[in-house]
Amino acid sequence: MTRPSSVPPPVTAVLDASSRWLPARLGEAEELLRAAVGGHGETLGEDATATLAAGGKRLRPMLVLLCAGPEAGEVTVRAAAAIELVHMATLVHDDVLGEAPLRRGLPTIAATSGRERAVATGDLLFSRAFALLAGSGDARAVALLADASVALARGELVQRRDAFDLAVSEERYLERCRLKTARLFECACLLGRDEEQLREFGAGIGLAFQLLDDVLDVSGPPERTGKARGTDLLDGTITLPLIEAAKSDTSIREVDLHGLDHASAEILCDRIEATGALERVRARALQLVADAKGALERSAFDPEQKQLLSLVADGVVQRYS
Amino acid sequence: MTRPSSVPPPVTAVLDASSRWLPARLGEAEELLRAAVGGHGETLGEDATATLAAGGKRLRPMLVLLCAGPEAGEVTVRAAAAIELVHMATLVHDDVLGEAPLRRGLPTIAATSGRERAVATGDLLFSRAFALLAGSGDARAVALLADASVALARGELVQRRDAFDLAVSEERYLERCRLKTARLFECACLLGRDEEQLREFGAGIGLAFQLLDDVLDVSGPPERTGKARGTDLLDGTITLPLIEAAKSDTSIREVDLHGLDHASAEILCDRIEATGALERVRARALQLVADAKGALERSAFDPEQKQLLSLVADGVVQRYS
Numbered sequence: 001m002t003r004p005s006s007v008p009p010p011v012t013a014v015l016d017a018s019s020r021w022l023p024a025r026l027g028e029a030e031e032l033l034r035a036a037v038g039g040h041g042e043t044l045g046e047d048a049t050a051t052l053a054a055g056g057k058r059l060r061p062m063l064v065l066l067c068a069g070p071e072a073g074e075v076t077v078r079a080a081a082a083i084e085l086v087h088m089a090t091l092v093h094d095d096v097l098g099e100a101p102l103r104r105g106l107p108t109i110a111a112t113s114g115r116e117r118a119v120a121t122g123d124l125l126f127s128r129a130f131a132l133l134a135g136s137g138d139a140r141a142v143a144l145l146a147d148a149s150v151a152l153a154r155g156e157l158v159q160r161r162d163a164f165d166l167a168v169s170e171e172r173y174l175e176r177c178r179l180k181t182a183r184l185f186e187c188a189c190l191l192g193r194d195e196e197q198l199r200e201f202g203a204g205i206g207l208a209f210q211l212l213d214d215v216l217d218v219s220g221p222p223e224r225t226g227k228a229r230g231t232d233l234l235d236g237t238i239t240l241p242l243i244e245a246a247k248s249d250t251s252i253r254e255v256d257l258h259g260l261d262h263a264s265a266e267i268l269c270d271r272i273e274a275t276g277a278l279e280r281v282r283a284r285a286l287q288l289v290a291d292a293k294g295a296l297e298r299s300a301f302d303p304e305q306k307q308l309l310s311l312v313a314d315g316v317v318q319r320y321s
Numbered sequence: 322m323t324r325p326s327s328v329p330p331p332v333t334a335v336l337d338a339s340s341r342w343l344p345a346r347l348g349e350a351e352e353l354l355r356a357a358v359g360g361h362g363e364t365l366g367e368d369a370t371a372t373l374a375a376g377g378k379r380l381r382p383m384l385v386l387l388c389a390g391p392e393a394g395e396v397t398v399r400a401a402a403a404i405e406l407v408h409m410a411t412l413v414h415d416d417v418l419g420e421a422p423l424r425r426g427l428p429t430i431a432a433t434s435g436r437e438r439a440v441a442t443g444d445l446l447f448s449r450a451f452a453l454l455a456g457s458g459d460a461r462a463v464a465l466l467a468d469a470s471v472a473l474a475r476g477e478l479v480q481r482r483d484a485f486d487l488a489v490s491e492e493r494y495l496e497r498c499r500l501k502t503a504r505l506f507e508c509a510c511l512l513g514r515d516e517e518q519l520r521e522f523g524a525g526i527g528l529a530f531q532l533l534d535d536v537l538d539v540s541g542p543p544e545r546t547g548k549a550r551g552t553d554l555l556d557g558t559i560t561l562p563l564i565e566a567a568k569s570d571t572s573i574r575e576v577d578l579h580g581l582d583h584a585s586a587e588i589l590c591d592r593i594e595a596t597g598a599l600e601r602v603r604a605r606a607l608q609l610v611a612d613a614k615g616a617l618e619r620s621a622f623d624p625e626q627k628q629l630l631s632l633v634a635d636g637v638v639q640r641y642s
Binding site for chain 2 (some may be wrong): 049075090096115116117119120121122123124126127128131133134135136137138139142143147148149150152153154156157160219314
């Protein structure tokens with residue numbers, strides 16, 4: 001079986017189980033991605049191509065394709081590529097906003113080419129996503145992706161407004177994660193197939209994904225995450241591990257995040273870890289995945305596709321276990 | 322006749338001539354704009370609403386509606402609002418990129434709320450544009466706007482790459498203007514009606530608009546433009562007045578734009594003006610408008626609509642005469 005080089009080990013089980021059709025479709029989506037970021041003449045697409053080459057799990061395209069099933073046609077492959085372009089655009093713009101010099105272990109565009117080029121490169125990826133999707137003539141798909149993009153931008157604005165504020169509630173954190181992360185996973189599933197249980201499934205694993213990402217920011221290790229421990233804390237982003245930790249160690253509430261440097265951020269990570277907060281957040285994420293799989297089980301979906309989607313859900317967890 | 326308060330004097334002739342239907346349609350587009358930037362809960366849409374309230378000429382929505390004509394329905398009104406949202410998004414992102422503290426005489430979002438919020442607000446406006454347009458189910462319109470957005474982002478990347486480089490050619494400058502400005506004017510016309518001569522008309526007045534904007538950056542006065550003279554020069558943006566001036570005053574080629582401050586930028590503006598470059602660029606813009614009107618005349622368009630569109634073309638020039 002030919003396996004696209006950009007797809008990492010955790011999802012190989014899914015690929016093996018669906019080797020009849022999924023790798024070929026993922027390969028086609030990858031081709032569309034390459035075409036979408038390139039072809040802008042000379043060095044224009046340079047940063048965008050670098051973002052593409054930096055890899056990523058292609059989780060969202062995989063969800064689109066798996067929800068669509070073996071009959072997935074060109075329109076679905078376009079949607080799979082388009083949603084990854086939107087995801088890439090938000091990563092590039094996030095890097096403009098945050099201070100992280102690394103993303104997936106490589107320098108960010110903002111760090112190498114300046115914020116100016118990063119803003120424009122994100123805009124280019126974003127526009128390309130809609131150009132690609134509109135080309136399929138599927139107005140429902142465009143509306144789904146546009147609404148998810150609105151949610152992403154709102155989530156980013158909530159994150160900015162709540163930055164450095166240790167009084168941010170758990171509810172508010174969860175709402176932000178729904179906007180920033182879960183909505184795009186949900187959108188991926190609905191782009192694949194118009195079925196209500198898929199919405200619940202996608203939103204559930206998306207939220208779990210974000211919770212585990214936030215655990216990873218505290219736990220590291222950097223060799224595995226490709227970024228320094230406490231990167232979120234340095235940006236002033238209040239995450240659930242921090243909120244949880246402050247419940248048992250109230251002195252954490254007194255920390256001034258504005259005053260953090262890399263060394264004190266590491267120390268704060270250790271303090272959060274010492275409260276057992278990471279285990280508690282991890283457990284919640286596992287429960288979210290279990291619930292998501294439950295919603296999937298209750299659906300009238302094809303059994304083989306259910307199994308494949310369950311493997312993706314497990315992949316979200318395994319990557320961080 | 323009721324005239325939307327956001328529509329400034331230069332285009333009143335057009336409004337008077339089309340008072341039977343245009344003001345009502347423009348008012349509807351304005352309603353859609355308000356709904357699109359608001360309704361994001363609490364202070365989320367604050368910056369976006371401020372951008373909307375800061376006004377603007379609504380030239381692009383007007384072109385959409387005038388090209389569509391009196392039969393313009395809901396789909397066209399949505400397109401009119403959507404193209405203005407994309408335009409607003411690029412203005413907000415431009416402000417992140419540039420150093421200008423003012424836009425239309427008011428502080429920029431980047432200046433008041435920080436670059437972080439400005440990037441996210443631009444993304445929100447951009448997403449909203451596509452959400453609004455997709456809601457009409459018109460895939461052709463989405464494709465037109467997405468392609469124009471790709472051009473805008475490419476134009477921004479060209480501008481960044483060519484920044485501070487006094488060796489930039491006139492051809493390269495014109496190509497950048499086509500991408501950054503003319504394509505959206507062209508898109509506005511084609512959103513209104515699928516007719517090839519309208520493409521030529523829109524592209525022509527769009528390019529003229531940019532040339533005259535670049536003249537205004539050098540000539541001022543700030544009371545009228547709402548920004549300091551030489552703002553482009555301070556950002557390192559090479560414009561046609563500068564390229565033209567350097568042809569007759571070769572010492573201008575020796576200027577190091579990196580070393581400019583507000584005072585020396587003003588002096589450079591005076592030097593450019595002294596070469597007569599502004600008159601030459603203005604004359605070229607007028608010729609572009611004349612050619613655009615010629616293309617319009619040759620079209621099989623309704624005579625009254627031709628007349629109204631000619632008035633818009635004149636408005637582009639008059640604003641700067």
